[in-house]
Structure formats: C-alpha cells, structure tokens
Amino acid sequence: MEFLCINNEMPSIFDGYKAxxxxxxxxxxxxxxxxxxxxDVLFYQLDNGVYIKAYVVGIPSTNSxxxxxxxxxxxxxxxxxxxxxxxxxxxxxxxNHFNPTDExxxxxxxxxxxxxSNDGIGILSVYTTAFTILNIxxxxxxxxxxxxxxxxxxxxxxxxxIACGRIMPYHY
Numbered sequence: 001m002e003f004l005c006i007n008n009e010m011p012s013i014f015d016g017y018k019a020x021x022x023x024x025x026x027x028x029x030x031x032x033x034x035x036x037x038x039x040d041v042l043f044y045q046l047d048n049g050v051y052i053k054a055y056v057v058g059i060p061s062t063n064s065x066x067x068x069x070x071x072x073x074x075x076x077x078x079x080x081x082x083x084x085x086x087x088x089x090x091x092x093x094x095x096n097h098f099n100p101t102d103e104x105x106x107x108x109x110x111x112x113x114x115x116x117s118n119d120g121i122g123i124l125s126v127y128t129t130a131f132t133i134l135n136i137x138x139x140x141x142x143x144x145x146x147x148x149x150x151x152x153x154x155x156x157x158x159x160x161x162i163a164c165g166r167i168m169p170y171h172y
Contacts (some may be wrong), residue, residue, distance in 0.1 A: 021172060022053075023133045026141040026165030029082065031090040033145065034060050034162040039122075041141050041165055049129040052112070056143065056163070059117040063145040064160055070117050073144035073158025074124065076110030076131075080138040082164035091161040094140045096154065098131075106150040109135070114148050114158075141165045 022042040030037030039056030054074070063069045064087075078095030085092040098110030105111060109130045115122035122143075146159035 022170045024137060024167050025170045026167045028054075028056060028141065028143060028163045028165040029084075030058060030163045031084040031161060032087040033064060033090055033160060034058065037143070037163045039143075039163065039165070041167075042170070043133055043136070043167065045133040046127075049127055050131060050133060052124065052126050052128065054115065054122070054124040054141075056115060056117075056122040057120060059115075059120045059122050059143070060145070060162065061117070061120065069146055071114045071147035072117060072122065072162075073142075073146065073148035073156055074112045074115050075108070075142050075144070075148075075155070075158075076112065076136055076167070077140045077142050078110075080140045080166040082140055082166050084164075091140075091142065091164045094142060094161070094164060098136065098139055100135075105153055105156050106148065110139070111148075111156075115143065136167050137169065139167050141167060 023045040024043040026041040028039035036058040041054040044051040076098040081093035097108040099108040142161050143163040144158035145162045148156035148158040
C-alpha cells in the first residue's frame with residue numbers, strides 16, 4: 001500500500017499500520033435471508049484510532065419487500081452471539097447498537113458508514129476515533145438489508161439484519 005508522503009513521512013494516523021497484521025477480525029456470515037453472503041471485516045488499532053476495512057460478497061440486490069437496495073446499514077452491536085435465528089427474526093441475540101455513552105443515533109459508538117453494494121460486492125474503508133479494539137472485542141458487526149437513514153431512533157430504520165460477524169482478536 002502506498003501513501004502520499006510529505007518529507008518521506010507517513011501520515012501520523014497510520015503510525016503502526018501493517019496491512020497484513022490486523023488487530024481484530026469479524027468473519028461476516030449471511031443469515032436466513034442472505035445465506036450466500038460472506039465477508040471479512042478487519043480492524044487495525046492505530047496510535048490514535050481504529051482503521052476498518054471490510055470486503056463483503058453475496059449481498060442481495062433486493063430487500064425482504066422485494067425493493068432494490070444498494071446501500072446497507074453497518075453497525076457494531078452489543079453482543080457477539082451471531083446465532084442466525086429465523087427469517088422473521090434474524091440474529092436475535094446481538095442486542096442494540098454498541099452505545100456505552102447513551103447517544104442518539106447516528107452518534108452511537110457502534111455507528112459506522114453504510115456499505116454500498118454493486119453486483120453483490122461491498123467494500124468499506126474507514127477510520128474512527130470512537131472506540132479502541134479492546135472496546136469492541138466479543139461484540140458483533142451487523143450488515144442490514146437497507147440504508148441507514150441517520151435519523152430514525154434508535155437505529156436508523158435500516159431493516160432486517162442480513163449478516164453477522166463476531167469481533168475476535170486476529171491471530172496470524
């Protein structure tokens with residue numbers, strides 16, 4: 001990976017970044033409404049924040065109502081139990097968005113940008129100072145069937161959960 005460098009120095013937010021050594025990982029697996037969905041979410045603890053990379057395949061092009069959808073809510077939830085549940089109640093044990101400071105949505109600690117899907121593939125790259133890796137271990141990453149509206153309380157009206165991954169330390 002190459003970066004635009006000034007005076008041959010890397011930007012400070014990437015101090016300690018090693019592309020092949022994430023700190024934590026969540027292996028996304030589709031639930032009853034998206035059984036072919038798979039993906040990896042990699043978390044890198046940096047000096048001043050966390051860098052997140054996600055790569056997801058098999059994202060459905062329509063939601064449970066048959067409507068076309070390309071944007072998908074993406075959040076960290078309280079619990080790491082990715083029991084798939086049923087098509088009517090997918091991933092019932094993940095709890096609410098991770099929100100230890102009791103903020104309104106979209107300012108929960110676990111609120112992340114939506115993932116845009118094209119031909120079933122979604123890629124995300126984002127940096128945040130909202131949490132550290134230690135704050136999110138054993139929690140879950142959830143991909144929802146619809147876009148997050150960033151308004152509706154408490155969770156952005158992003159629809160059913162279509163994939164879940166438990167956040168665990170990365171071992172290489």
